[in-house]
Amino acid sequence: MKTADFDYVRQFVRSQAAIVIEPGKEYLVESRLMALVRKENYQSIDQLVDKMRNSPKGELHRRVVDAMTTNETSFFRDIHPFEALKKVILPELIQKRRPEKQLNLWCGAASTGQECYSVLMTIAENCPEVFQWNFNFVATDLSQEVLTQAKSGVYTQLEVNRGMPAPLLVKYFKKQEDKWQISEALRSRVHFKELNLVADWPFMPMLDIVFLRNVLIYFDVDTKKAILGKIRRMLRPGGYLFLGGAETTLNLDDNFERVVLEKATCYRVTAV
Ligand SMILES: C[S@@+](CC[C@H](N)C(=O)[O-])C[C@H]1O[C@@H](n2cnc3c(N)ncnc32)[C@H](O)[C@@H]1O
Incomplete structure (x- = not known):
């Protein structure tokens, strides 16, 4: 070239x-x-x-x-964040938000959807009552191609082999010839939309949990700072941010504190 x-x-x-x-x-x-x-x-x-x-x-x-986007992802990627959700974060947030019965989640680099469906399966397995609340889960990505697959919820055998526990596969997926499709019941709980993290963001409600994993690594320092600043202002008190294993808020935004839960690193806002 x-x-x-x-x-x-x-x-x-x-x-x-x-x-x-x-x-x-x-x-x-x-x-x-x-x-x-x-x-x-x-x-x-x-x-x-x-x-x-x-x-x-x-x-x-x-x-x-x-x-030019790298769309690498898998079900229950890095497992610990999902353990932290199950054992600490969801129980804590359910208690805090029970009076209002509202929970808002955003996945900001959803790729082909495995991350969002892993979150939904974690909720379905451990605290399905949340689905009866005003449960709002938006998943976004820059790439239209990956969003098409995410919306369809259809995965190859190779894709489900990467991280999907067999009992959950049997419970939540249907075999479609040589592929697997996640149940409509879970698909309907998440809304996939196109969003460029460096363009204007549409209105979103204040958020309880943000997944922004394995995307900041592609950006320069100023872009990382700008995105983290925006997320900080959108997280509700007591809310959590998950980044990828090679990403951190350290030296980028001092108003996040790092918390380790069930071997997962996540971030909470200390000041807006
Ligand atoms: C490596 S994947 C991460 C997928 C998932 N979060 C995970 O950790 O498994 C990175 C995703 O970020 C998306 N992405 C890259 N630049 C972006 C941007 N400016 N705005 C929104 N999404 C972007 C890519 O399209 C890709 O799907």
Whole structure:
């Protein structure tokens, strides 16, 4: 891939989605663009980048940004956050919010949905009464492609093999030829929407639990600070933020305290 094309693409992706692609990652950009070249019937990466340069921002540009996202995820990823939810956070929040019977959750980088459905299965198994409350769970991502799969709740055998306990698979999924679909009862509890974390956020109610795992790693420090600041102002007192294992609020936002629960690290707001 030509250096000028690589620079153009990485700068474009950074300007649209804040995703930082370091010099030296040509192979990554090239392999992801090649997939798009084949899918969209371009002759070459040159031709695709030329088209981007010479046409107004539109569907092709969106697809290129989409192709540059890393959507790696799995059911019950890193397990400890789900143990913390089950053993500490949900019991605590249920007690606190019982008078009003309202619980608001947001998953801000939902990818293909495994994380949200893991949360929903944890609730269904341990405190299903919450589903009778005013239960509001929004899951968002920048990528339309992953959201399509998340909404469908359909997963390959390989995907369910990654982290899904067999008893939960049998209980909450239906076999559809060679794939598995999660039950409508759980699918209907979460609303998937497109949201770019570095664009304006639509109205959301004040939040009790935020999952923002494994996405800040792609951003520069100022972007991380801006996003954490916004989340801090949206978390209700007593609310919790989960980040990925390689992410932290430390040195980015001093108004979060780090709490370790059931071997999971999560964050609470100390001051708004
Ligand atoms: C590695 S996945 C993490 C999925 C899940 N949270 C987990 O931990 O398993 C990162 C997700 O962040 C999304 N993403 C990247 N940049 C984004 C942005 N600017 N706004 C919203 N989502 C973004 C990607 O599309 C991708 O699905």
